[in-house]
Each structure stands twice: as C-alpha cells, then as structure tokens.
Amino acid sequence: MLNQAEATNERGNFWTAVSFEVRRTLRRPGFWLGTLLIPLVIVVAVWAQSASMETANTRSDGQSQASFDFEYVDDSGWLDPELMASAGGTEITDPAQGVAAVQAGQIDAFFEYPADLTTAPILIAGQDVGVFESERYASVAQNLLDLSLAAEVGNPELVQLLVNSAQTETTTYRDGVVSGGVGEMVVLLLLAAVFLLPILLLSNQMVTTFLDEKENRVAEMLLTSVKPVTLVLSKLVSLIVLGVIQMVILLVPTLVVLTQTDTLNIDLGGAALDWPRISVGLVIALSGLLFYTTSVMLVGLIAPTIKDASPLLTPVLLVTIIPIYIALLMMSSPDSPIVQVSTFFPWTAALTALIRNAFDNLPLWQGIVVIVELWVVTAALIALGARIARAGLLSYSQRLNLKRVLQRPRV
Template sequence: MALGQHNLGTVVAFEFVRTIKKRGFAIATLAIPILLIVVFALVFASNESSKTSADPQKNAQFSFTYSDASGIIKAPGAKVAGGTYTDNPAAAIEAVKNGSSDAFFLYPDDPSKEPVKVYGADKGMFENGKYEAVAKQLLEASAQYDVGSPKLTAALTGTVKFDSETFKDGKVAAGVGGVIPPLLFLVVFYISMILLSNQMLNSTLEEKENRVTEMILTTLNPTTLITGKIISLFMVGLVQILVFLAPVGLAYLFFRDSLALPELSLSSLVFEPGPMIVGALLLLAGFTVFTGTLVAIGAIMPTAKEAGTIFGPLMAMMFIPFYTFSMVISNPGALIVQIFTYFPLTAPVTALLRNAFGTLTPVEAGIVIVELFVVGIAILRLAVHLFRYGSIEYGRKLNIVGTFRRSELAAR
C-alpha cells in the first residue's frame, strides 16, 4: 500500500512538472492573459481618449430650426435649446443641405400617426444621433408641460420604478441572485473541459506514440498510472484557471472605473445549500465521465490524429443541450429534455442548467448524480483495462472485445 502511494505521488509529480515545463504549455497558458492585458490596455486608452474628447462636448450646443403643425412644442423651451421657429420647411431643409443650418425638425400635425422628420448636417456616425435625441427630448418636455401632473408624466414616460417580490414555498424567492451561484459550476465545468480535454486525450497517447508504455508498466500498475495522470491534469487545470483569472481580477480591483467594468455586489447573490451541493456533485460526476471517456479513447487509438475523429463529436455533446435551452428552462418535462438529463454525455450540462434555474427536483438530482458517478467510475475502470492491453498496440486501433478475451486467457 505504501509502495502504491509512493508510486502515485511520483506519477503525479512527474506528470505535473513535465506538463508545465513544456514550451507549448507556457505559450498556451500565457497567451490568453497577455491578450487580455493588451485588450484592457487598449480599452483603457480608448476610454481616456473618449473622455478627453467628450469633456468639451458636454456643454456644446447646435442651432436648429423647427416647424410645428401639432402645436405641442413650446417656443420658450425650444429657444433655450437653441431652436428657432420657421414657417418655411422647404427653405429650412435647403439651409441644412447647403450647410448654413445645423438641423431642422418638422413636427407633423399628429406625431402619434406620422413620424417627426429630422434633417441634420452630417457630423459622423456617432454625432448624428444628437439631432434625433434633441428633437425627441423637446417633444417630450413640451408634452409633459401640457400634462401638468408629475404623476401622470411619470406614468406616461415610463420613469415609474417597480419593486417586485416572488415567493416559493412560503418564502421570498431568490430570483436571479439565486441562479448565478449554482450556474458558476457550469462555467467551471466548461472551462475545465476546454482547458484539459486535449491533455486528457494525449495523456495516454503520448507514451504510446513514444513507445515507452511497456517499460513504464513493468514498474507501475496501470490503475496507479491513470489515477496519477488524472490528478496531475486536475492540478494543471487549476494553474491555468488561476493564470487566466489573474488579469481579470487585477483589472477589476484597480482599473474598474477606467475600463467601465460593471460593479458586482455579492450581497445580491443567494447561496442556497441544496443547489450548491447538487451543483458541486454534478460537476465532479460530469468531470469523471468525460475524463474516463477521453482516457479510454486515448487507450484505444494508436495516434492523436486518429483520436481526433472521435474527440470532436465528443466535445460537441457538451454544447448540444444549449440548442434546447428554452425548453430546459420552461418545459423540463419535455421528452428531449428528459433524454438530455439522463444521457451520460449530455447530463452534466443539462442537469447543471436545470439545477441553477430550479427545475431539477431532488429525486432527479439524486438519480443523475448516482448515474454519472457509476458510469464515470465504470468508464475509468474500462480505460485502465484498455490501457493495459492497448499500450502495445502501436500501429492499429485496439480491439476492445479482444482485450477481454486476452484477460480471460491470462486469468486461466
């Protein structure tokens, strides 16, 4: 037992150090953080430039003429905004065309049935919107003046605020604040699989392609070797996740205002024990299933090129449930959603989604978790078996049935 633990530690340390020392690993791991830093720097510079150019424009005004057939526009307000009334629309439009006037607004007799015509001198895509904005603001301000009631004005303009509460089982429902925490397990699942899946596949193929597995298996049990590889891959994944998150965390802590990042308030999040425990178990179980499957593929295929033909469709299984996202949320009892919930390769994503949005019942959660752990452990045991007999199949795909026959003969 002590020897097995020693060998396991040796495998974990060797695989971890070997992986992080590779030049490709350093390039792949640092590429995204460096790219994020460059993007943040460009955003910071752009925001500073925009702020510098926006400051002198805050108080900038433009002159315009207007014609009002509706009688809604108030002359004093229009004058303060820089407007001048005209009863000759054709001449006003011509003045805008030849550049002698900045803009002309033509208010129809009934703005509820006819559009307000806005004519302006071209100042560029981002500045041209100011003409319509001023025309709209002037119309709304004049209409509010006619209404004369702050209450009615607020109701008509949509500035009334609403404070809603929903209840579940006699208690105030968590709402979006209760969805985000368990949904993070789905994010971690995707990140871990995207970062580690290719390394999981190559973890058994590398020794096979280098023709060294026979030598390794003379001193190591296949179970110890596979277990050590999986643990080392998990550690490598943690390193990559921390490296990727570092620039994001630093940018948020020190440059949030400059980069215009949204403010996050943890007080609005609700960490309900049930969904969080279920989410953690689904994450671990789903990771076990996909890890075992990828290691088994690596044990069967002779080269990484041939393994890639199965790798692509397998990874696609993680994204298929999103094609039925609306049904997963609104109609969890639908047949397709039930199939995705219990099929091992789509169950992790589907169940994590349903768990976050509260449509996964405790009974369903228990069934899916047990199923995924049983299937995952079975696949891992199969992967160890296949690796034992497939490690010397250098030129062809491993015959799975043949490995069991050889195992029976060896047992006799």
C-alpha cells in the same frame, strides 16, 4: 496480494505520477494562455451584454404592463397616486410594513421611492417568481416613476434623463426568506461554465495523455514500475487537478468581478444564496468532469496517434455540449422527453443538470440520480481502462483491437 512495503511503494508511485503530470502541464505556456484568456473573454462579453441589456430594459415598457398587487412608500413626492392606484398599487407610510407583507405573501411587491432619487435607489421587495419574471418589479417601479414625472414635468426627454439616473435595488423572497434571484442563477450558470472550461481547454490533453507515452515509447518502462490501474488513475487524477485549477481560475475572479462591480448591475451580496442547490451543482460539475475526462482518456488509449484520436474525440465533445442548444427548452419545458433524455444520458447529463439547476427546475432526486449515474459509469470506464491499458499502451502505432483485448484475460 501486495505486502505493506509494496503497497506503500505503489501509493508513492501513484502520487509521483500525478505530480509529474501536473507539474509538466503547469509549465506549459499554452495551459495558462487558454486558462486565462477564456475568463477574460467571458467577463468582457458579460459586461457588454449586461450594459446593452440594462439600456434595453430601461426603455422596455413591456414588462411594466404586467399587473400585480403592490404597496409603495413615496418619500420623493413625485408619484401620481391615481396612476399608482390604477396600476394596482396601495400607498403606505411604513416601509417595514410593506416588506413584511411581501414576506408574508400578502402582496406581490413593495416599492420604496427615496426622497432624493438622484442619490438613493428605489428599494424593491418582491415575491421570487423566477429569475426573469422577477425582473418585472424593477421595470414597473421605474415605468410608474417615468409616467408620473412625465405628467408633472411635461418634457419626456427630461424625464428619461431623470429616470435613467434612478437606480433600483431588488430583493426577492421565497417562502418568506431572501432568495438569490439573478445573482443565484449567475452563480449556478457559472458552474456550467466552469464545467465546460476544462472540457474545451483540456480535451486535447485528455485524449493525448496516453498518446504521449505511446508516441515517446515510454509505456513499457512505465508498466514495469506502475500498475496499469495506478497509471490510469494517476492520469485521471492529474487531469482532474488541472481541470479544478482551471475552474478555480475562472470562478474566483469572475465572482469577484460580479460581486464588486456595479457595472454589471448584478447584486449577489444581499442575496441569501441557495447553498444546497449550489452544492448539488458543484458536485454535478466535478462528477461530470471526472466522467468526461475518463471517457476521453479511453479514446486516447485506443487511438494510436493524435491524428487518429481527433475524429474519435469530436463526437464525444459535440455530444457533451449539445445541452447548450436545448437550454431554452430546459427553461420552458423541463419535463419534455428531450430534456429528460438529455438529463439522464451520461454524456449530456452533467451539463443538462447544471443548466436545469440554474433555472431551478432540477428536482433534488434527479440531481442525485445524475451524480450517482456519473460515478457508476466512471467507475466502469476506469475498470475498462485498466483492462485495456497494457494492450493499448503497447500497441504503439497500431490501432487497438478492443474486441480481441477484452476476450483475453489480462493482456
């Protein structure tokens, strides 16, 4: 039992160790290089993909063939009423009436074509039918304009030029209120990305965090000043702090870019984001990071050298990113056994849950189960880490015999 002064000293040592670990990592150029390079690559990749998809979407009329009921207001005077009627459209004069009908669930969509198509966007209100399905409203609205102009002008090239200059602005509704649409999915998928970033960038540091003490022969001096459990927790907290720093570095500029740049054509500003889902995603991302960090750190406690740790780290890393490869299955068949197993297996749970959360097919109860599961398993791993820390650190260049250590009371 510690007296008050000793407990204070122990707490002080915990924060001293955390601060030492964080500061020495932040001083390394490699940390900043990796941290700043990846967001840059991602932004460039997203920009390039978005630009090409925009062109593809404009030219594709596949989605425009989809039929649904809609109302429209034509202030431009270019639309062909017969064509519009045949596509399921009803002309009205009051835009507010159209939006209200969408909100009330009476119609699927409402299009408001402005008087000057070159300066104002086509305003679209539609039922939220999923991130990808909701995209059809814009395709149909543009395609109908395309066809109407073709009949009127008779020159397809000129029409294409005109339609390409016509912008759309879509607002989707779920249960009568504005939903997030693509923007929301982007935000939620970003959480998956920010979860992956520290895993990809910090894994090596996670696994070597104790190897530093072993290889530098510092362990024994440390263990006379810091309890093993305090040492394990301080390492864990410092890695989480570094991971969160990387998350913030990725998240903030990316969100700024997404919300402020028209180039990406993603509108987050007008959407009422689903904050409960985003909060669940955030907690899953942090819980997943905590769990992953703990498990990789234990690998480092067992392995005697960096060379020995690498083969042990690879399987853990691979299992953690497996959900990326079944992402399409998560979208189409979230109830399939593979997705369900992936959702609840600790090493795949976080990323699976984050992706499913982005696709809006992760029930809240499953999200809560995943969070609780990750914390419980993390706590068990920390207890194991504290138990093997002394022997692991003092084994220096020898591989730790886990079985023998666990048989002994505390060594």
